[in-house]
Amino acid sequence: LALRLKATVAEVVKKAFLMGTMVTANDVVDFDTASLIAMEFHAKVEKEVVVTIEERIIDDSEDTDDNLVDRAPVVVVMGHVDHGKTSLLDYIRNAHVTDTEAGGITQHIGAYRVNINDRDITFLDTPGHEAFTTMRARGAQVTDIAILVVAADDGIMPQTVEAINHAKAAGVSVIVAINKMDKPGANPEQVKQQLTEYELIPEEWGGDTPCVPVSAKTGMGIDDLLEMVLLVADMKELKANPDRAAKGTVIEARLDKGRGPVASILVQNGTLRTGDIVVAGMAVGHVRAMTDDKGRRVKEAGPSIPVEITGLDDVPTGGDTFNAVTDERLARELVEQRKHEKKEAEFNARTKVTLDNLFDQMKLGEVKELKIIVKADVQGSVEAVRQSLEKLSNEEVRVNIIHGAVGAVNESDVMLANASNAIIVGFNVRPDANAQANAERDGVDMRMYRVIYDCIEEIESAMKGMLAPKT
Numbered sequence: 001l002a003l004r005l006k007a008t009v010a011e012v013v014k015k016a017f018l019m020g021t022m023v024t025a026n027d028v029v030d031f032d033t034a035s036l037i038a039m040e041f042h043a044k045v046e047k048e049v050v051v052t053i054e055e056r057i058i059d060d061s062e063d064t065d066d067n068l069v070d071r072a073p074v075v076v077v078m079g080h081v082d083h084g085k086t087s088l089l090d091y092i093r094n095a096h097v098t099d100t101e102a103g104g105i106t107q108h109i110g111a112y113r114v115n116i117n118d119r120d121i122t123f124l125d126t127p128g129h130e131a132f133t134t135m136r137a138r139g140a141q142v143t144d145i146a147i148l149v150v151a152a153d154d155g156i157m158p159q160t161v162e163a164i165n166h167a168k169a170a171g172v173s174v175i176v177a178i179n180k181m182d183k184p185g186a187n188p189e190q191v192k193q194q195l196t197e198y199e200l201i202p203e204e205w206g207g208d209t210p211c212v213p214v215s216a217k218t219g220m221g222i223d224d225l226l227e228m229v230l231l232v233a234d235m236k237e238l239k240a241n242p243d244r245a246a247k248g249t250v251i252e253a254r255l256d257k258g259r260g261p262v263a264s265i266l267v268q269n270g271t272l273r274t275g276d277i278v279v280a281g282m283a284v285g286h287v288r289a290m291t292d293d294k295g296r297r298v299k300e301a302g303p304s305i306p307v308e309i310t311g312l313d314d315v316p317t318g319g320d321t322f323n324a325v326t327d328e329r330l331a332r333e334l335v336e337q338r339k340h341e342k343k344e345a346e347f348n349a350r351t352k353v354t355l356d357n358l359f360d361q362m363k364l365g366e367v368k369e370l371k372i373i374v375k376a377d378v379q380g381s382v383e384a385v386r387q388s389l390e391k392l393s394n395e396e397v398r399v400n401i402i403h404g405a406v407g408a409v410n411e412s413d414v415m416l417a418n419a420s421n422a423i424i425v426g427f428n429v430r431p432d433a434n435a436q437a438n439a440e441r442d443g444v445d446m447r448m449y450r451v452i453y454d455c456i457e458e459i460e461s462a463m464k465g466m467l468a469p470k471t
């Protein structure tokens with residue numbers, strides 16, 4: 001900066017100091033600080049605008065109100081195991097997607113559309129919040145509405161709570177389907193009572209959570225449920241612009257012996273046409289053929305429409321975004337860049353400190369400090385662990401608790417551990433699903449304990465290179 005300002009380093013450091021910023025010659029200052037310092041020298045700094053390949057080939061222009069049209073809601077079904085998610089999806093599909101429609105047989109392409117009162121609803125075909133969360137963890141925001149299935153004879157169970165929290169975190173609207181109403185033990189009032197404990201107040205009790213009693217076995221209430229989906233969709237005013245380059249998300253993909261890579265995708269904006277060049281994660285290609293959820297060949301697919309496409313040169317991953325682009329050469333460059341970034345991330349993950357490689361890394365002189373994040377069920381444990389662990393510090397390695405808090409291990413803990421090359425220990429807590437997925441992806445070592453002593457012993461052994469291999 002001094003060089004550019006035609007000043008000495010001392011002058012720049014002094015100006016910075018007078019502005020309240022302590023810097024030395026080797027520090028990096030941010031853009032705002034640099035601007036302020038430059039102003040003192042009657043100079044101006046400008047931001048260098050780097051245009052990425054992504055920005056050059058992906059149409060990210062804002063849609064205006066004029067080109068927006070209504071689009072169908074995209075719905076996911078979540079809930080506890082055995083509460084009837086699959087049965088509900090099957091019932092809806094069988095009742096509303098008839099084989100008499102042109103083309104005939106229904107196909108599994110990861111999502112299907114049903115038509116209610118002349119309007120479409122798109123259902124993701126994979127029940128449960130894992131698929132949903134994996135997609136979300138990869139940055140894909142696919143669903144508008146979550147149907148939370150709760151069996152009326154069983155009530156809210158652990159995975160129901162997880163589903164509620166995932167839906168909340170994703171900001172999607174929740175409609176509760178109180179299922180198995182045909183069963184003698186059905187107790188919908190109890191389900192509603194339990195829901196209130198999770199801030200889901202039933203509409204009939206003055207809240208804003210629609211609760212619809214249904215039976216996926218007899219079909220009772222299912223039409224009401226679907227009408228409720230449309231009502232909630234209306235309130236959300238879901239719109240998209242069919243007149244732009246298509247973009248959306250890969251729902252699932254596989255390698256087909258005869259057809260090559262086959263990807264089920266959901267178009268979220270724009271219109272995809274056969275022949276279009278698409279980039280899907282790290283795959284690229286021209287759309288050769290498109291098939292809809294009824295097994296029919298289609299030439300184009302607009303917003304909220306799921307289709308299966310062939311023509312990609314590789315198999316993308318569920319949750320990858322896809323974009324129709326105009327420049328094939330740049331598309332291939334973009335894929336190369338993504339591959340490179342992935343390799344770097346993997347390399348980064350490999351060199352992460354773990355209790356298993358701690359001793360080796362210490363010997364190599366790579367690690368002089370073991371950073372730890374502590375999560376526990378009560379504050380007392382956090383403090384107890386902090387003190388005991390810090391006492392393990394010795395001449396070779398210092399133990400440093402960089403963060404300690406009460407609660408489950410979450411995404412932000414993993415982000416912190418990833419960025420700081422720390423490990424995470426938990427006491428009587430568990431990592432949430434996102435944390436687990438991200439820790440695996442980033443190679444962050446997480447260890448869960450019930451007893452503090454076990455943790456101290458394990459870390460002590462790791463520091464001596466005497467840790468028993470993980471079983």
Ligand code: GDP
Pocket residue numbers: 079080081082083084085086087088127179180181182183214215216217218
């Ligand atoms: P999932 O694990 O949530 O996908 O649950 P399933 O759809 O596999 O259903 C679990 C079990 O509950 C199966 O035996 C279904 O036949 C049964 N089931 C699902 N819905 C109903 C319902 O409305 N009434 C009754 N009586 N049984 C149901």
